[in-house]
Amino acid sequence: MEKHELTKNKKTGLLERREHDYVLRDVAEPELFRGIFDFDEVPKIVFNDRHVPQNTPEEIWITDTTFRDGQQSTAPFTVDQIATVYEMLSKLGGKKGIIRQSEFFLYSQKDRDALIKCREKGLKFPEITSWIRANPDDFRLVKDLQIKETGILVSCSDYHIFNKMKLTRRSTLDKYLAIVKEALNCGIVPRCHFEDITRADFYGFVIPFANELMQLSRESGIPIKIRACDTLGYGVTYPGASLPRSVQGIIYGLNYYAEVPSEQLEWHGHNDFYKVVTNAATAWLYGCSSVNCSVLGIGERTGNCPTEAMCIEYAQLKGTADGMDLSMITTISDYFEHEIGYLIPPRTPFVGRSFNATRAGIHADGMLKNPEIYNIFNTEKILGRKPMVSINNTSGLAGIAYWMNSYYELTGGDVIDKSAPIVAKVKALVDKEYEGGRITVMGDDELDTMVRLSDKRFHKLLDAGATRI
Numbered sequence: 454m455e456k457h458e459l460t461k462n463k464k465t466g467l468l469e470r471r472e473h474d475y476v477l478r479d480v481a482e483p484e485l486f487r488g489i490f491d492f493d494e495v496p497k498i499v500f501n502d503r504h505v506p507q508n509t510p511e512e513i514w515i516t517d518t519t520f521r522d523g524q525q526s527t528a529p530f531t532v533d534q535i536a537t538v539y540e541m542l543s544k545l546g547g548k549k550g551i552i553r554q555s556e557f558f559l560y561s562q563k564d565r566d567a568l569i570k571c572r573e574k575g576l577k578f579p580e581i582t583s584w585i586r587a588n589p590d591d592f593r594l595v596k597d598l599q600i601k602e603t604g605i606l607v608s609c610s611d612y613h614i615f616n617k618m619k620l621t622r623r624s625t626l627d628k629y630l631a632i633v634k635e636a637l638n639c640g641i642v643p644r645c646h647f648e649d650i651t652r653a654d655f656y657g658f659v660i661p662f663a664n665e666l667m668q669l670s671r672e673s674g675i676p677i678k679i680r681a682c683d684t685l686g687y688g689v690t691y692p693g694a695s696l697p698r699s700v701q702g703i704i705y706g707l708n709y710y711a712e713v714p715s716e717q718l719e720w721h722g723h724n725d726f727y728k729v730v731t732n733a734a735t736a737w738l739y740g741c742s743s744v745n746c747s748v749l750g751i752g753e754r755t756g757n758c759p760t761e762a763m764c765i766e767y768a769q770l771k772g773t774a775d776g777m778d779l780s781m782i783t784t785i786s787d788y789f790e791h792e793i794g795y796l797i798p799p800r801t802p803f804v805g806r807s808f809n810a811t812r813a814g815i816h817a818d819g820m821l822k823n824p825e826i827y828n829i830f831n832t833e834k835i836l837g838r839k840p841m842v843s844i845n846n847t848s849g850l851a852g853i854a855y856w857m858n859s860y861y862e863l864t865g866g867d868v869i870d871k872s873a874p875i876v877a878k879v880k881a882l883v884d885k886e887y888e889g890g891r892i893t894v895m896g897d898d899e900l901d902t903m904v905r906l907s908d909k910r911f912h913k914l915l916d917a918g919a920t921r922i
């Protein structure tokens with residue numbers, strides 16, 4: 454019987470036997486997993502019913518790619534806009550640095566000017582890092598700007614190795630290791646971006662490559678990081694799903710087979726299949742300390758994991774915001790809409806103008822009685838966003854009453870009940886609009902005019918900030 458080395462698991466204290474030594478499989482033809490990824494069909498989710506243990510690190514955090522991956526999908530930010538958003542991210546992440554790092558392009562003079570302006574703010578978090586391709590010319594930019602850590606693009610699927618770079622696995626691995634060694638020689642922390650990991654040969658390339666990196670890390674004493682990049686959003690979290698698409702399988706494998714410490718592991722996902730937040734949270738739960746995000750989820754195609762979503766997810770998992778200023782989520786989204794000109798879809802969670810608005814009368818009736826009934830949490834206290842009601846043909850008396858109390862900021866004895874005569878008068882005018890064929894929601898100015906037409910004296914009292922109406 455073949456002998457295998459026995460090792461003790463540092464977390465569990467139990468003896469384990471390694472069944473395999475993973476070495477590079479330098480194949481002649483690319484492994485494209487055509488049984489899963491037939492380009493003419495929707496990709497398949499395959500199961501092998503292998504389950505890995507949950508292994509949540511004690512410390513988890515967020516990194517930001519708004520100014521790198523995010524900026525690739527929008528109109529270019531100005532230097533001042535980048536510096537402003539960077540400062541906002543620092544306030545959002547709080548003194549503990551829940552938003553730990555932010556990465557920048559280095560290629561244009563504007564990119565470098567923005568990085569320098571952000572660095573001049575002297576903020577501890579987010580730490581400024583960079584992103585380069587795996588070539589010496591890009592690396593010189595990192596050295597010139599004296600950046601302590603840089604991301605390095607190291608595509609790991611055969612789609613990229615064979616079909617894009619026209620290389621072999623061995624030549625690709627040698628190329629990647631050479632640039633990593635150059636970073637180590639300069640004392641720079643390399644963060645290796647394993648692009649397209651959810652279509653890669655996990656045991657034939659990913660693990661052998663990661664093992665080489667960890668050996669270099671041990672020899673140099675520098676913590677080489679690995680970012681697992683779900684470039685096309687193929688990652689799934691279903692129990693028993695097989696590699697290469699299993700998020701927990703990828704994180705467990707890097708953690709266990711390649712012995713990558715959790716604090717040197719990072720997840721970067723895209724939202725092509727609506728799974729980006731769940732995938733990122735699963736990466737946390739199964740042994741990855743860091744998840745990479747962008748503000749509002751901006752990024753290639755369907756975008757990255759939204760920074761604001763993972764701030765809320767962190768608070769849910771940890772039971773505390775840990776010093777984050779979550780009201781900055783609203784400040785940042787307002788800045789993007791009004792200063793940068795980015796259009797946020799109105800129903801986007803936490804940031805869309807209608808995310809905590811209701812149109813249904815039965816919901817509005819519940820909100821009148823107690824906002825906890827139909828609001829996810831105290832959005833006014835946590836995000837600085839009052840719950841709203843949008844008035845249409847289904848809003849009913851309760852919806853109009855709720856709108857009036859909210860719009861005119863009525864409290865205490867001034868609060869209007871849905872049985873008030875003024876509510877019935879306004880509802881009659883609203884109903885008339887929709888009976889005439891209207892299909893859009895009512896605007897605040899329209900409703901204010903209807904209140905004035907229904908009762909001019911009442912409207913004057915409201916304008917005067919009346920009490921005891």
